[in-house]
Amino acid sequence: MKNLILPTLGGLLMLAVPAKADMAAAEALIAKHSQLPTFEAPGPAFDAKACMKDKKMFVIPLTNANPFNAAISQGFVDAAAMVGFELRDWETQMDPAGWIQGINTATAEGFDLIDLQGGLPPEFLVPQITEARTAGVKVTATHNWDATTQTVPDFMDGAANTDYVTVGEIIAAWAMVKTGGKVNAIVLGPDEITPTAPLRDAIIGYLKDNCPDCKTQYINVPVNDWATKTQPAVQNALLADPTINYVLPVYDSMSQFIVPAIQIAGSSAKIVSYNGTPFVLDMMRDGDIVEMNVGESLGWVGMAGTDANMRLLCGLDPVTKLNTPAYIFSDENVATAGNPATFNDGYGDVHRAGFAKLWGVE
Amino acid sequence: MSTGQTSDPIAAYEKRIAALEAKLNTLEESVISRTVRESETFDWKTWAERFGLLIAWGVMILILGAFKPDQMFAWNSYASMFGSNAMVVVLTLALMIPLTTGDFDLSVASVMGLSSMLLAVLNVKMGMPIGGAIVFVLAAGAIVGLINSFFILYFGVHSLIVTLGTGYFINGVILWVSNSNTIAGVSMDLVKAVILTRLFGIPIGFYYALALSVLVWYVFQHTSLGRRLLFVGRGREVARLSGVNVNRVRTGALVASGVIAAFAGVLYTGMRGASDPSSALAFLLPAFAAAFLGSTAIYPGRFNAPGAFVAVFFLSTGIMGLNFLGVDSFVQNLFYGGGLVIAVSISQLIRGRKPMD
Numbered sequence: 001m002k003n004l005i006l007p008t009l010g011g012l013l014m015l016a017v018p019a020k021a022d023m024a025a026a027e028a029l030i031a032k033h034s035q036l037p038t039f040e041a042p043g044p045a046f047d048a049k050a051c052m053k054d055k056k057m058f059v060i061p062l063t064n065a066n067p068f069n070a071a072i073s074q075g076f077v078d079a080a081a082m083v084g085f086e087l088r089d090w091e092t093q094m095d096p097a098g099w100i101q102g103i104n105t106a107t108a109e110g111f112d113l114i115d116l117q118g119g120l121p122p123e124f125l126v127p128q129i130t131e132a133r134t135a136g137v138k139v140t141a142t143h144n145w146d147a148t149t150q151t152v153p154d155f156m157d158g159a160a161n162t163d164y165v166t167v168g169e170i171i172a173a174w175a176m177v178k179t180g181g182k183v184n185a186i187v188l189g190p191d192e193i194t195p196t197a198p199l200r201d202a203i204i205g206y207l208k209d210n211c212p213d214c215k216t217q218y219i220n221v222p223v224n225d226w227a228t229k230t231q232p233a234v235q236n237a238l239l240a241d242p243t244i245n246y247v248l249p250v251y252d253s254m255s256q257f258i259v260p261a262i263q264i265a266g267s268s269a270k271i272v273s274y275n276g277t278p279f280v281l282d283m284m285r286d287g288d289i290v291e292m293n294v295g296e297s298l299g300w301v302g303m304a305g306t307d308a309n310m311r312l313l314c315g316l317d318p319v320t321k322l323n324t325p326a327y328i329f330s331d332e333n334v335a336t337a338g339n340p341a342t343f344n345d346g347y348g349d350v351h352r353a354g355f356a357k358l359w360g361v362e
Numbered sequence: 363m364s365t366g367q368t369s370d371p372i373a374a375y376e377k378r379i380a381a382l383e384a385k386l387n388t389l390e391e392s393v394i395s396r397t398v399r400e401s402e403t404f405d406w407k408t409w410a411e412r413f414g415l416l417i418a419w420g421v422m423i424l425i426l427g428a429f430k431p432d433q434m435f436a437w438n439s440y441a442s443m444f445g446s447n448a449m450v451v452v453l454t455l456a457l458m459i460p461l462t463t464g465d466f467d468l469s470v471a472s473v474m475g476l477s478s479m480l481l482a483v484l485n486v487k488m489g490m491p492i493g494g495a496i497v498f499v500l501a502a503g504a505i506v507g508l509i510n511s512f513f514i515l516y517f518g519v520h521s522l523i524v525t526l527g528t529g530y531f532i533n534g535v536i537l538w539v540s541n542s543n544t545i546a547g548v549s550m551d552l553v554k555a556v557i558l559t560r561l562f563g564i565p566i567g568f569y570y571a572l573a574l575s576v577l578v579w580y581v582f583q584h585t586s587l588g589r590r591l592l593f594v595g596r597g598r599e600v601a602r603l604s605g606v607n608v609n610r611v612r613t614g615a616l617v618a619s620g621v622i623a624a625f626a627g628v629l630y631t632g633m634r635g636a637s638d639p640s641s642a643l644a645f646l647l648p649a650f651a652a653a654f655l656g657s658t659a660i661y662p663g664r665f666n667a668p669g670a671f672v673a674v675f676f677l678s679t680g681i682m683g684l685n686f687l688g689v690d691s692f693v694q695n696l697f698y699g700g701g702l703v704i705a706v707s708i709s710q711l712i713r714g715r716k717p718m719d
Contacts, residue, residue, distance in 0.1 A: 219691070221691060229694065233685055237685065260557060263557055264442045278543070279638075283547075286546070340547070
């Protein structure tokens with residue numbers, strides 16, 4: 001009996017004294033990523049010009065119609081111009097036929113490496129990738145998988161991955177600090193997109209582990225349904241629970257469908273998200289609903305992807321994680337992102353000098 | 363060739379027309395007398411057919427309300443839902459007009475996207491006052507309607523093919539004018555005029571959709587223009603022989619469709635204060651679903667504004683209830699697709715499985 005009573009008493013005591021959210025750690029995480037990005041070399045310096053002298057690189061973006069991918073591609077183009085090797089940015093419109101044609105063209109024209117950048121799912125193209133690799137072309141991906149929770153499949157030669165987990169944790173920490181540990185959030189994401197799982201799990205997991213009084217509910221909205229389903233889903237969730245104080249879409253482009261939902265439902269919930277998409281930063285500057293956004297310099301992402309690819313082609317130690325830091329935009333610094341905002345402003349440009357030094361092309 | 367040889371066939375032709383007209387008159391009289399008879403005796407079947415969707419709507423609210431009474435029986439839920447579906451109602455009306463004259467306009471969602479994006483570009487990037495920009499984009503919608511009708515009527519290409527092509531073309535134009543970007547920061551005056559101003563708790567955009575539905579209903583039911591639209595849709599040759607300028611009516615329907623779709627784009631931009639290059643396209647199928655579901659109600663067998671209006675809110679009430687129940691996203695698709703086919707099939711059963719026009 002005594003054995004039974006003691007743990008029960010212990011449980012009651014735990015209930016009586018609520019566990020505290022780990023606020024100091026959350027504040028430290030936010031402070032760290034509010035600092036302007038600094039350049040940390042992803043690996044030792046090397047003579048890029050010499051090793052890339054007779055090599056050429058082929059980049060296939062998810063779609064050129066998405067400014068996110070266009071900005072990353074521009075980073076690749078800039079890096080190639082700095083080093084002085086041939087790089088082709090393939091034009092695609094989110095169509096598998098275009099991706100396949102790109103791989104075939106690169107193989108036929110003797111390119112040394114194909115990079116599938118910015119979310120193009122390599123899993124869709126295994127036969128073509130295998131064929132290209134058989135022909136001696138290396139195939140990589142930039143900014144697709146998570147650096148810690150996802151593994152690069154064997155059918156790829158390598159990948160420069162993103163630290164989505166940290167991004168998710170920053171979003172969760174922000175909401176936790178702003179509400180004093182009383183987050184009641186809707187988390188939204190399209191489950192079919194590769195980075196959604198690490199972002200989603202990091203946000204929900206961080207709040208679960210660090211914030212006992214926080215609660216979340218997750219809504220899966222496939223990309224094709226964003227326009228028709230995001231708004232009703234958020235609107236109805238806000239009507240069902242008016243105490244919801246944060247809406248956390250894993251990709252900020254969903255914000256355009258969430259803002260009207262918050263307005264129509266008469267809610268005071270705020271949006272915190274990831275990607276640093278210019279129109280969302282414009283919404284932050286011009287309104288009160290978008291409160292914080294975690295961005296990363298996409299020109300930097302393109303250069304870091306190029307760096308990883310060059311190391312692979314030059315037989316150096318592989319780099320598997322992009323060194324692009326996550327950076328917090330809020331009302332305080334959103335003006336630095338430009339008006340209208342861009343994908344590259346506000347982050348500083350230490351990466352240009354950093355990579356130039358690393359590649360020996362100062 | 364002598365004149366005698368040509369006058370005979372003309373006389374014979376005129377005789378045939380006279381006979382046809384006499385036949386039509388007899389038919390019309392019989393229809394009128396039947397209508398009078400029907401209106402005198404209450405017919406459960408007709409009544410159920412007309413108001414079945416409304417009843418189904420009510421039953422659905424009661425069933426969902428049994429699970430989630432706090433939300434399903436709250437006025438605020440419906441006020442929000444009415445406000446957020448204004449552009450779907452308007453887009454459905456845009457689609458319905460050419461459907462009535464027998465033409466499919468697959469470009470309506472693209473026109474909605476074009477108008478939404480042009481409005482953002484003109485207002486945000488080029489600094490044009492919002493009022494002028496709205497007039498401009500409505501005119502752009504009319505121009506698309508004219509282009510569609512030119513290819514459909516002059517070249518005789520099927521409307522499905524023409525509007526599929528112009529739709530794709532417009533999607534390219536949208537990407538081009540927007541530089542593939544989403545543009546935020548559209549005048550708050552527009553946002554206020556669409557969702558931030560409320561009447562009885564409902565964002566005012568809903569009342570625009572309601573007013574437009576009433577207008578389309580009035581034109582269809584109570585004007586000779588509406589009858590001509592229907593007549594052209596039911597039989598182009600008969601309409602032409604009866605003296606209706608078929609080409610003018612079809613052109614008018616396509617232009618009206620373009621202008622109304624452009625208005626849906628204005629509402630869409632006003633709702634978000636922003637515009638993106640692709641999301642409007644997602645509303646094409648919901649608009650088609652509502653137009654066809656609406657054609658089974660109120661005035662069964664015809665595309666009609668009150669039916670379409672009810673259909674949009676029937677479908678969105680279902681989605682709202684499923685949201686409240688917290689079901690997975692795929693269940694909404696099951697409801698939307700399944701609900702449409704089952705509702706139209708039940709209506710067909712009631713109508714004695716007559717082929718749909």
